[in-house]
Amino acid sequence: MAPKKGNPSPAAIPPSSTKAQHITPSSAGQPTKPQNKPSSTATSSASTSSSIRNAQDAQQIAVGMWNNYVDKTPQRVKLLDAFMVFLLVVGVLQFVYCVIAGNYPFNAFLSGFSATVGQFVLTASLRIQTNPENKADFESISHERAFADFVFGSMILHFFCVNFIN
Amino acid sequence: MALTDSDNPASFFFKGETGRNTRGLLRLIILCTIAAAAVASRLFSVIRFESIIHEFDPWFNFRATKYLVQHGFYAFWDWFDDRTWHPLGRVTGGTLYPGLMVTSGSIYHLLRFLAMPIDIRNICVLLAPAFSGLTAFATYLFTSEMSESPSAGLLAAVFMGIAPGYISRSVAGSYDNEAIAIFLLVYTFYLWIKAVKVGSIMWGALTALFYGYMVSAWGGYVFITNLLPLHAFVLICMGRYSPRLYVSYTTWYALGTLASMQIPFVGFLPIRSSDHMAALGVFGLIQLVAFTEFVRYQLPTKQFQTLLRASVFLVFGGAFAGLVLLTLSGTIAPWSGRFYSLWDTGYAKIHIPIIASVSEHQPTAWPAFFFDLNMLIWLFPAGVYMCFRSLKDEQVFIVIYAVLASYFAGVMVRLMLTLTPVVCVAAAMALSQILDTFLVASSPEDNSTDTSSSKANGAPSTANGSANANAIKDKLAAAFSPDTLRSTKSPVVGIYSYLSKSLIAGAITAYLLLFVLHCTWVTSNAYSSPSVVLASKLPDGSQHIIDDYREAYYWLRQNTAPTAKVMAWWDYGYQIGGMADRPTLVDNNTWNNTHIATVGKAMSSREEVSYPIMRQHEVDYVLVVFGGLLGYSGDDINKFLWMVRIAEGIWPDEIKERDFFTSRGEYRVDDEATPTMRNSLMYKMSYYNYNALFPAGQATDRVRGSKLPAAGPELSTVEEAFTSENWIIRIYKVKDLDNLGRNHQEAGAFEKGNKRKKAGKRRGPRVLRVE
Numbered sequence: 045m046a047p048k049k050g051n052p053s054p055a056a057i058p059p060s061s062t063k064a065q066h067i068t069p070s071s072a073g074q075p076t077k078p079q080n081k082p083s084s085t086a087t088s089s090a091s092t093s094s095s096i097r098n099a100q101d102a103q104q105i106a107v108g109m110w111n112n113y114v115d116k117t118p119q120r121v122k123l124l125d126a127f128m129v130f131l132l133v134v135g136v137l138q139f140v141y142c143v144i145a146g147n148y149p150f151n152a153f154l155s156g157f158s159a160t161v162g163q164f165v166l167t168a169s170l171r172i173q174t175n176p177e178n179k180a181d182f183e184s185i186s187h188e189r190a191f192a193d194f195v196f197g198s199m200i201l202h203f204f205c206v207n208f209i210n
Numbered sequence: 211m212a213l214t215d216s217d218n219p220a221s222f223f224f225k226g227e228t229g230r231n232t233r234g235l236l237r238l239i240i241l242c243t244i245a246a247a248a249v250a251s252r253l254f255s256v257i258r259f260e261s262i263i264h265e266f267d268p269w270f271n272f273r274a275t276k277y278l279v280q281h282g283f284y285a286f287w288d289w290f291d292d293r294t295w296h297p298l299g300r301v302t303g304g305t306l307y308p309g310l311m312v313t314s315g316s317i318y319h320l321l322r323f324l325a326m327p328i329d330i331r332n333i334c335v336l337l338a339p340a341f342s343g344l345t346a347f348a349t350y351l352f353t354s355e356m357s358e359s360p361s362a363g364l365l366a367a368v369f370m371g372i373a374p375g376y377i378s379r380s381v382a383g384s385y386d387n388e389a390i391a392i393f394l395l396v397y398t399f400y401l402w403i404k405a406v407k408v409g410s411i412m413w414g415a416l417t418a419l420f421y422g423y424m425v426s427a428w429g430g431y432v433f434i435t436n437l438l439p440l441h442a443f444v445l446i447c448m449g450r451y452s453p454r455l456y457v458s459y460t461t462w463y464a465l466g467t468l469a470s471m472q473i474p475f476v477g478f479l480p481i482r483s484s485d486h487m488a489a490l491g492v493f494g495l496i497q498l499v500a501f502t503e504f505v506r507y508q509l510p511t512k513q514f515q516t517l518l519r520a521s522v523f524l525v526f527g528g529a530f531a532g533l534v535l536l537t538l539s540g541t542i543a544p545w546s547g548r549f550y551s552l553w554d555t556g557y558a559k560i561h562i563p564i565i566a567s568v569s570e571h572q573p574t575a576w577p578a579f580f581f582d583l584n585m586l587i588w589l590f591p592a593g594v595y596m597c598f599r600s601l602k603d604e605q606v607f608i609v610i611y612a613v614l615a616s617y618f619a620g621v622m623v624r625l626m627l628t629l630t631p632v633v634c635v636a637a638a639m640a641l642s643q644i645l646d647t648f649l650v651a652s653s654p655e656d657n658s659t660d661t662s663s664s665k666a667n668g669a670p671s672t673a674n675g676s677a678n679a680n681a682i683k684d685k686l687a688a689a690f691s692p693d694t695l696r697s698t699k700s701p702v703v704g705i706y707s708y709l710s711k712s713l714i715a716g717a718i719t720a721y722l723l724l725f726v727l728h729c730t731w732v733t734s735n736a737y738s739s740p741s742v743v744l745a746s747k748l749p750d751g752s753q754h755i756i757d758d759y760r761e762a763y764y765w766l767r768q769n770t771a772p773t774a775k776v777m778a779w780w781d782y783g784y785q786i787g788g789m790a791d792r793p794t795l796v797d798n799n800t801w802n803n804t805h806i807a808t809v810g811k812a813m814s815s816r817e818e819v820s821y822p823i824m825r826q827h828e829v830d831y832v833l834v835v836f837g838g839l840l841g842y843s844g845d846d847i848n849k850f851l852w853m854v855r856i857a858e859g860i861w862p863d864e865i866k867e868r869d870f871f872t873s874r875g876e877y878r879v880d881d882e883a884t885p886t887m888r889n890s891l892m893y894k895m896s897y898y899n900y901n902a903l904f905p906a907g908q909a910t911d912r913v914r915g916s917k918l919p920a921a922g923p924e925l926s927t928v929e930e931a932f933t934s935e936n937w938i939i940r941i942y943k944v945k946d947l948d949n950l951g952r953n954h955q956e957a958g959a960f961e962k963g964n965k966r967k968k969a970g971k972r973r974g975p976r977v978l979r980v981e
Binding site: 101102105108109112113116150154155158161162165166168169170172173177178181182184185189190192193194196197200201204205207208 | 408409410411412414415418419452453454456457460461463464465467468469471472478481500505507508509516517520
């Protein structure tokens with residue numbers, strides 16, 4: 045029973061784990077991290093499309109992306125991004141722990157993991173709503189409203205998680 | 211009806227600010243009237259019979275609700291029921307959808323708090339009609355999101371309120387999960403559309419909350435679980451991805467999945483079973499799409515394409531490998547049997563007779579669509595077509611919903627229920643378009659500017675500008691000049707002649723009136739029978755109530771020990787539990803096929819085989835339903851073949867369906883019935899002593915219309931304990947082991963040799979009824 049329980053989550057993780065590889069170069073808060081991370085992105089994407097592009101090209105893309113991001117993004121959005129990266133790291137850690145150490149209190153693992161995923165998603169939504177780039181889509185939603193919604197959603201999320209944790 | 215609300219430009223106070231207020235007030239009044247009509251049309255059964263719980267499943271819900279009210283929520287949550295599935299028991303708290311009971315329980319406590327102590331039974335009986343009023347309101351909201359015409363929502367509310375397809379499951383007394391589930395379904399869809407339109411976390415979270423409520427109320431929540439992801443997926447495929455979609459979908463999925471896992475019966479299913487995998491997949495997909503959008507914004511086009519190509523390979527390779535791995539290792543549970551039967555209608559009949567044996571799981575007959583939806587069924591495609599004409603996010607939803615629900619409704623009768631809302635919405639959209647076009651009494655100029663510039667609240671806004679002809683001319687020119695390109699797409703069409711207007715309006719009114727007539731007729735004739743109490747007409751036209759079920763159940767309640775186990779076919783399990791309050795072997799919660807097959811075997815075998823089975827299960831009484839005297843066709847002899855089939859599924863070499871048919875393949879109960887049939891316990895119990903009612907050799911079975919053999923069956927291991935007034939229910943007591951150690955056949959033969967008189971005592975136990 046125990047080994048079975050851990051597996052369903054891999055279906056959940058690919059999006060976020062792949063995202064982890066891509067988003068880290070662009071949004072890590074610490075200046076030390078981006079130095080080594082782009083290379084990992086470069087190798088992973090280059091390995092799959094090695095026949096088309098070489099590693100240097102991929103690195104160029106990553107660097108371009110990073111510069112673009114640093115230049116254009118407002119400070120508040122960067123803060124949100126840092127939080128999202130933190131959530132990603134926590135989520136990956138939880139998952140790795142589940143794979144290595146087993147998922148015995150499955151309820152606990154599940155509620156912890158869904159709390160991370162849910163919070164990530166809510167933060168991403170908040171980021172999307174408050175991003176000036178998306179102003180056209182969210183005319184009716186002010187920044188204060190978006191934040192209030194975010195708090196509302198988070199409260200529901202954590203209520204369910206606490207209730208589910210056993 | 212809702213006709214009153216369609217534009218009425220004649221009235222002077224329908225303009226400007228007061229006009230809006232008036233219209234709002236009118237709309238509210240109309241909605242309240244609709245809700246009242248919806249409730250009223252469901253009360254036929256209460257008026258005609260009494261305030262009683264109907265049919266089978268509602269009896270269990272009623273019993274569970276009583277338990278909840280008596281013992282409190284936590285006891286209910288941990289309820290282990292040892293009075294059902296006799297030797298096994300049932301973890302009821304963990305294997306039911308508690309939404310319905312909790313809803314009526316909280317209404318009960320709320321009313322008590324308000325110093326209105328109402329009997330829990332009346333709350334249960336009237337819950338479904340009350341919620342149907344709310345459903346009408348939810349349908350109004352839902353449709354108003356779809357169509358700009360204000361009449362569409364009201365029409366949809368009316369349709370939803372009185373459409374027989376929904377009434378069939380929500381008359382007063384049918385206290386079933388569907389009673390509240392349809393309201394939740396429609397309201398969840400409304401919130402979802404709202405969320406997609408606005409793109410706010412709040413609406414997404416509300417969708418999730420109501421989705422959670424829906425999960426707690428009905429197993430049909432899987433429909434939502436698959437429909438919303440499908441909507442999101444189709445939108446993405448159409449290139450209609452927007453940040454709003456991301457916000458609403460991810461919020462709904464993250465919160466809704468957690469909410470659904472709070473229900474013990476659902477538990478880990480949302481991450482285990484294949485039914486829920488689509489939602490998870492789309493959740494992953496939408497993350498990818500959102501991230502791609504994000505990256506695209508950061509990068510020049512050419513580099514972006516390179517990156518896209520690389521990541522597409524990576525992700526799809528990974529996802530495919532993961533899926534194969536998970537399926538091979540068997541982590542993801544296979545689709546449930548009931549779900550398979552949705553795709554392959556023959557599946558259940560071959561593999562799971564117990565699913566096929568339920569009449570509401572049968573495929574729908576075509577006339578049923580017309581019977582349940584009347585004229586809506588031909589307005590429905592028109593409404594869907596209207597959705598294609600202005601295809602936005604919400605209209606896509608209607609189209610998908612329409613396609614899926616019509617397929618499912620064709621496969622299973624029960625799912626007509628999920629089709630009804632979308633039919634009502636689509637039909638209302640089509641009809642409101644007709645009414646908006648043909649019911650405007652003002653001149654065609656108004657009409658043309660109206661349709662071309664804005665479809666919003668009709669004529670009043672343009673009527674203001676009719677000061678002089680020049681102004682209109684200018685306005686027209688202004689309206690047309692930017693429209694020259696658009697007009698090729700949708701040419702301006704107006705109705706000029708009053709004749710055609712009045713003709714069409716009159717025809718539509720007639721149709722609507724006919725629809726109301728049809729709905730009332732269907733409700734009063736087809737859907738208002740409690741099926742616990744039967745009604746028949748006497749020759750003089752007065753009503754005669756046949757109350758055999760309750761007579762027998764109360765006999766059990768009064769005359770047997772509280773722990774006496776009753777064996778009956780599973781259809782009657784909930785009723786015995788609810789009305790007679792006696793432990794049963796099997797009931798309508800058909801979770802254990804083997805146990806049901808055991809009862810089927812006991813019923814369809816010879817007495818010598820059945821007796822040990824009954825002894826092993828400590829059966830005290832056996833209950834059979836027999837309609838032969840009255841011509842009541844839903845009796846056990848007619849269901850008998852299902853018992854045989856289900857038993858054959860487990861013991862193929864002991865029970866054979868073929869043995870119950872004559873050599874010519876007929877299912878007969880008369881002289882030509884096969885020996886297996888005539889020796890089966892069910893046959894014997896049904897016809898025991900039956901020919902004593904008739905002159906010799908005249909006994910006939912009125913359901914099957916056949917003459918019975920001259921000599922009736924003999925019973926040795928059970929003895930007749932009770933037979934109801936019209937012989938619909940017959941109860942037998944299982945004899946104890948013989949005092950002298952003989953088997954029952956020998957003992958019977960011995961008694962017969964000595965005291966022949968004993969057999970003449972036909973309805974012996976009736977003496978016991980001294981009330």
